[in-house]
Amino acid sequence: ASGKEKWPRGDETVWKTNMRGVDADVGDITKSVVNHVQTSLARQAYNLDNLGAYQAAALSVRDNMLVNWNETQLHYTRKAPKRAYYLSLEFLMGRTLDNALLNLDLKSQYKDGINQLGFSLEDLLEEERDAALGNGGLGRLAACYLDSSASQDLPVWGYGLRYKYGIFQQLISPEGNQLEAPDPWLDNQNPWELPRIDVNYEVRFYGQSERLSEGHGRALWTGGQEVLAVAYDVMIPGCNTRNTNNLRLWESKPKRGFDLNSFNAGNYEGAVESSNSAAAITSVLYPNDHTTFGKELRLKQQYFWTAASLADIIRRFKNLGKSINEFPDYVAIQLNDTHPTLAIPELMRILIDEEDLDWNFAWQIVTNVFFFTNHTVLPEALEKWPVPLMEHILPRHMQIIYDIKAVSNTNTFAARIFLQAVEKKFPGDRERLARMSLIEEGFPKQVRMANLACIGSRRINGVAELHSKLVQTTILKDFVEFFGVSKFGNVTNGITPRRWLDQCNPELSKLISSTLKIDKSVWLKDLYKLKDLVKYAADKGFRAEWAAIKQRNKERLAHHIETTLGFTVNTNAMFDVQIKRLHEYKRQTLNILGVIHRYLELKALTPALRKKVNPKVVFFAGKAAPAFFKTIRLIVNVARVINADPETKDYLSLYFLPDYSVSLAEVLIPASDISQHISTAGTEASGTSNMKFCLNGGLLVGTVDGANIEIAEEVGEENVFFFGHLTPAVEDLRYQHMYHPVPVDEACPPLANVLNQISGGLFGDGGVYEPLVNTIRQGDYYLVTDDFDSYIRALAMVDEAYLDRDEWVKKSICTTANMGKFSSDRAIMDYAQEYWNLEPIPVGKD
Numbered sequence: 001a002s003g004k005e006k007w008p009r010g011d012e013t014v015w016k017t018n019m020r021g022v023d024a025d026v027g028d029i030t031k032s033v034v035n036h037v038q039t040s041l042a043r044q045a046y047n048l049d050n051l052g053a054y055q056a057a058a059l060s061v062r063d064n065m066l067v068n069w070n071e072t073q074l075h076y077t078r079k080a081p082k083r084a085y086y087l088s089l090e091f092l093m094g095r096t097l098d099n100a101l102l103n104l105d106l107k108s109q110y111k112d113g114i115n116q117l118g119f120s121l122e123d124l125l126e127e128e129r130d131a132a133l134g135n136g137g138l139g140r141l142a143a144c145y146l147d148s149s150a151s152q153d154l155p156v157w158g159y160g161l162r163y164k165y166g167i168f169q170q171l172i173s174p175e176g177n178q179l180e181a182p183d184p185w186l187d188n189q190n191p192w193e194l195p196r197i198d199v200n201y202e203v204r205f206y207g208q209s210e211r212l213s214e215g216h217g218r219a220l221w222t223g224g225q226e227v228l229a230v231a232y233d234v235m236i237p238g239c240n241t242r243n244t245n246n247l248r249l250w251e252s253k254p255k256r257g258f259d260l261n262s263f264n265a266g267n268y269e270g271a272v273e274s275s276n277s278a279a280a281i282t283s284v285l286y287p288n289d290h291t292t293f294g295k296e297l298r299l300k301q302q303y304f305w306t307a308a309s310l311a312d313i314i315r316r317f318k319n320l321g322k323s324i325n326e327f328p329d330y331v332a333i334q335l336n337d338t339h340p341t342l343a344i345p346e347l348m349r350i351l352i353d354e355e356d357l358d359w360n361f362a363w364q365i366v367t368n369v370f371f372f373t374n375h376t377v378l379p380e381a382l383e384k385w386p387v388p389l390m391e392h393i394l395p396r397h398m399q400i401i402y403d404i405k406a407v408s409n410t411n412t413f414a415a416r417i418f419l420q421a422v423e424k425k426f427p428g429d430r431e432r433l434a435r436m437s438l439i440e441e442g443f444p445k446q447v448r449m450a451n452l453a454c455i456g457s458r459r460i461n462g463v464a465e466l467h468s469k470l471v472q473t474t475i476l477k478d479f480v481e482f483f484g485v486s487k488f489g490n491v492t493n494g495i496t497p498r499r500w501l502d503q504c505n506p507e508l509s510k511l512i513s514s515t516l517k518i519d520k521s522v523w524l525k526d527l528y529k530l531k532d533l534v535k536y537a538a539d540k541g542f543r544a545e546w547a548a549i550k551q552r553n554k555e556r557l558a559h560h561i562e563t564t565l566g567f568t569v570n571t572n573a574m575f576d577v578q579i580k581r582l583h584e585y586k587r588q589t590l591n592i593l594g595v596i597h598r599y600l601e602l603k604a605l606t607p608a609l610r611k612k613v614n615p616k617v618v619f620f621a622g623k624a625a626p627a628f629f630k631t632i633r634l635i636v637n638v639a640r641v642i643n644a645d646p647e648t649k650d651y652l653s654l655y656f657l658p659d660y661s662v663s664l665a666e667v668l669i670p671a672s673d674i675s676q677h678i679s680t681a682g683t684e685a686s687g688t689s690n691m692k693f694c695l696n697g698g699l700l701v702g703t704v705d706g707a708n709i710e711i712a713e714e715v716g717e718e719n720v721f722f723f724g725h726l727t728p729a730v731e732d733l734r735y736q737h738m739y740h741p742v743p744v745d746e747a748c749p750p751l752a753n754v755l756n757q758i759s760g761g762l763f764g765d766g767g768v769y770e771p772l773v774n775t776i777r778q779g780d781y782y783l784v785t786d787d788f789d790s791y792i793r794a795l796a797m798v799d800e801a802y803l804d805r806d807e808w809v810k811k812s813i814c815t816t817a818n819m820g821k822f823s824s825d826r827a828i829m830d831y832a833q834e835y836w837n838l839e840p841i842p843v844g845k846d
């Protein structure tokens with residue numbers, strides 16, 4: 001049908017002969033880059049630096065992506081398939097240029113072209129700032145899922161916020177304290193975004209909500225503050241496909257330049273204040289990970305983003321000319337954790353107040369559109385909003401939430417009486433009612449976002465097998481008993497092999513393609529193909545090449561550290577890496593205490609025996625929420641002492657690399673021999689860096705937690721170094737700590753010795769570390785004491801295994817070979833099939 005459509009305007013041949021395709025040869029590429037230097041940047045060869053050349057190259061690549069992007073969007077519009085929308089408050093994209101060149105298969109042409117213009121592509125890639133609009137795993141997962149959606153030809157858009165400042169830049173003071181600086185990532189202009197000034201929506205805050213007719217449930221929400229949401233589009237190119245999806249990020253702006261009423265009344269400051277507060281909404285990403293603060297601005301961010309996204313989704317749906325009851329046949333909305341849960345009452349508001357649907361009908365639509373992913377069972381991370389704050393900022397939504405919850409017998413809307421339905425199923429169980437209520441009693445009352453997300457969604461999933469089970473047996477247990485277990489599922493997280501193997505480890509990627517004799521475009525999109533590498537593990541020559549690549553990746557990391565920090569790293573050592581947000585449950589403390597233990601043991605050896613020890617370099621990186629500053633300080637000061645100790649420094653050294661980012665991960669991960677994923681069992685929902693290390697042939701030291709378990713299932717337990725208590729034991733141990741505490745000196749003498757050395761001042765003023773040391777001596781909620789012996793034994797086994805280098809390399813190969821399951825392509829197809837009911841819509845294939 002598309003071929004016979006009438007051309008919308010002008011002379012079709014003039015249009016069509018002038019429409020460009022993708023530039024695939026070097027001549028076209030240099031022409032386009034020079035053209036951008038000359039026009040977009042208004043510069044010349046005489047005054048062009050690396051930054052300018054990067055920008056011109058990026059704009060040229062962007063032009064190519066736009067060709068595909070336009071074609072994809074037109075194709076989706078014509079085909080009118082069901083679409084999915086991924087609502088995430090965080091998208092941790094990292095850099096774009098290299099990834100785009102690889103996905104478009106234009107890297108070698110650009111390399112040549114950039115060379116001809118007198119620059120090096122490698123240098124230009126380093127000019128790009130990370131787009132760091134996320135805290136950690138949750139935000140990076142969203143970015144991997146966008147890459148996979150496009151690569152799998154799925155009609156998926158992301159929706160998020162265009163923060164002016166991403167996650168803070170981390171600096172480390174000489175004393176070892178974390179300092180935070182703003183991340184002005186947009187200062188150099190961002191060539192990867194397209195401002196869509198014409199795509200904008202008004203979003204209301206505060207004001208009054210007046211119920212119109214009690215029987216029907218409608219209301220009129222007026223007054224308050226109106227803020228404008230303006231769209232910025234980021235193109236998401238798929239790998240080896242023309243499909244190019246969209247990530248739409250909203251920026252907040254005052255509706256008018258400033259508040260005219262105040263301005264007229266001569267209150268210039270008041271006028272500017274209101275314009276400031278509109279812009280403030282998208283000014284900064286909240287750097288909190290696993291903690292909620294109940295801040296008004298955060299709630300405004302959440303509503304601003306969900307309201308703009310829903311308005312946009314509904315407008316696109318309405319263009320199809322379908323009736324609103326078909327909405328769930330054309331739209332699936334994935335809620336990335338509870339952050340976008342306000343979308344549920346917001347869609348109710350639109351359907352009832354604006355579309356004039358009755359309550360039950362609206363609720364039926366809503367509960368068929370939304371899907372909810374939970375990412376943590378830690379109680380402190382479960383979002384709750386004070387009712388008075390919600391009433392103030394979103395009076396209409398608070399009414400709707402109360403209506404969903406309503407128990408009142410006088411209420412006439414049967415299906416919305418959630419608690420009444422619970423009461424009917426479990427008569428007289430008042431505690432259950434209280435647990436399941438959307439409102440937690442107390443001063444103040446609070447809205448429980450996980451409960452709202454759960455009852456308002458069609459299906460709910462966790463992010464690894466163990467985690468999904470824990471979701472169903474702990475935080476959402478009552479809901480499983482009420483709705484039945486089929487509403488709950490698991491989608492184990494995945495990572496994109498494009499960025500996390502091909503891009504970050506090009507030599508390994510090449511070796512894999514040449515060994516398997518298949519083009520990378522094939523195995524990168526069917527990662528189970530790596531399985532065939534297992535048979536080459538027996539091949540000595542292959543093992544040598546494999547090991548040589550690891551060695552060069554270590555040297556690449558060492559070079560990076562040398563040039564950025566000035567340290568000389570021993571590349572003959574085993575590289576042991578723990579990189580992730582600092583958090584008590586992730587137990588960086590266990591790692592650093594283990595390092596101190598190793599240091600004390602080394603000191604006790606004779607020089608002759610020391611020479612037999614396998615040298616090791618330990619790397620840490622990660623940003624900390626304010627409560628965990630002390631761990632960084634300890635790591636930095638332990639590093640200061642042991643790196644300077646002439647007796648031991650050849651055998652053990654330690655680095656804390658500041659300002660962990662996606663780009664730094666891309667250098668660290670391919671260089672690791674082992675990586676540590678050592679959360680207390682049952683606390684890390686999945687983890688995704690564990691997958692990245694293993695895909696790059698690094699072995700895993702870990703607890704029986706999150707996705708570690710499934711990685712071991714795939715690669716074989718003989719290739720993983722597991723330790724520590726299992727999830728069922730954790731609760732008992734905590735109970736014991738509480739009622740029958742055993743002092744550390746008795747429970748674990750080697751650990752007590754380590755703690756005493758810290759308190760005694762071996763790493764500077766011991767008093768500084770008292771609070772940290774006391775979390776272990778008293779209470780020890782995360783069971784450092786209980787797992788310490790087992791941890792040290794696991795590390796000893798690592799040392800022993802590393803001595804047999806041939807066997808080690810075999811383990812490394814077999815690990816990579818068996819990581820097929822952890823491609824985010826598998827994960828996203830699982831969402832498409834088991835949750836969204838979405839089909840691939842490939843461009844140019846019909």
Ligand code: B1N
Pocket residue numbers: 135137138141288289290291337375376381463493684685686687688706
């Ligand atoms: O989400 C990742 C998992 O792999 C990790 O195990 C999990 O810890 C992480 C509040 C969070 N859970 N919860 C958050 C982030 C920001 C925030 O404001 C919570 N992050 C995770 C991907 O599934």
